[in-house]
Amino acid sequence: MSLRPPRSISGQSSALNSLDYELSSARADALGRQGRKAEAALARLAAWSPGDRRHDRQTLLDEASEAVWALFIQREICGLHNDKDVIKRYQIPGEVLARLGAVRKSSSLKPCD
Numbered sequence: 001m002s003l004r005p006p007r008s009i010s011g012q013s014s015a016l017n018s019l020d021y022e023l024s025s026a027r028a029d030a031l032g033r034q035g036r037k038a039e040a041a042l043a044r045l046a047a048w049s050p051g052d053r054r055h056d057r058q059t060l061l062d063e064a065s066e067a068v069w070a071l072f073i074q075r076e077i078c079g080l081h082n083d084k085d086v087i088k089r090y091q092i093p094g095e096v097l098a099r100l101g102a103v104r105k106s107s108s109l110k111p112c113d
Contacts, residue, residue, distance in 0.1 A: 027074075027077060027078050028078070030074055030077075031071075031074050031075065031078050034067070034070050034071045034074045035071055037067045037070070037071070038064075038067040038068050038070070038071040038090060039090060040067075041060075041063045041064040041066075041067040041068075042064050042067070042068070042090055042091070042092065042093075042096070044060050044063070044064070045057075045060045045061060045063075045064045045093075045096070048060055061095065061096065061099065062099070062104055064096050065096045065099035065100055065102065068090075068092055068096055068097075068100060069100045069101055071086065072086070072100065
């Protein structure tokens with residue numbers, strides 16, 4: 001096992017520490033933004049009712065699953081690998097979780113010959 005001295009006495013430049021701080025700050029900011037997007041998409045899905053003519057439930061479900069998928073990816077980038085706490089905190093429905101990573105068909109895509 002090797003031990004490293006604390007950064008304050010290891011001789012690393014303060015510029016490197018500043019860069020680490022800025023990168024960590026940017027990752028945290030992106031994680032927060034993505035969390036808010038997922039929360040909003042899940043709220044729209046939860047608020048949907050069968051009489052709602054403005055929104056198609058399938059579209060809301062697709063949007064929620066894309067936002068949650070992006071949140072999980074951002075968490076991975078930040079080094080957070082356990083998603084159970086996020087699923088519980090945001091109360092992510094199973095039907096959203098079942099669609100994570102699925103890609104919707106686009107009308108602009110043409111099948112290969």
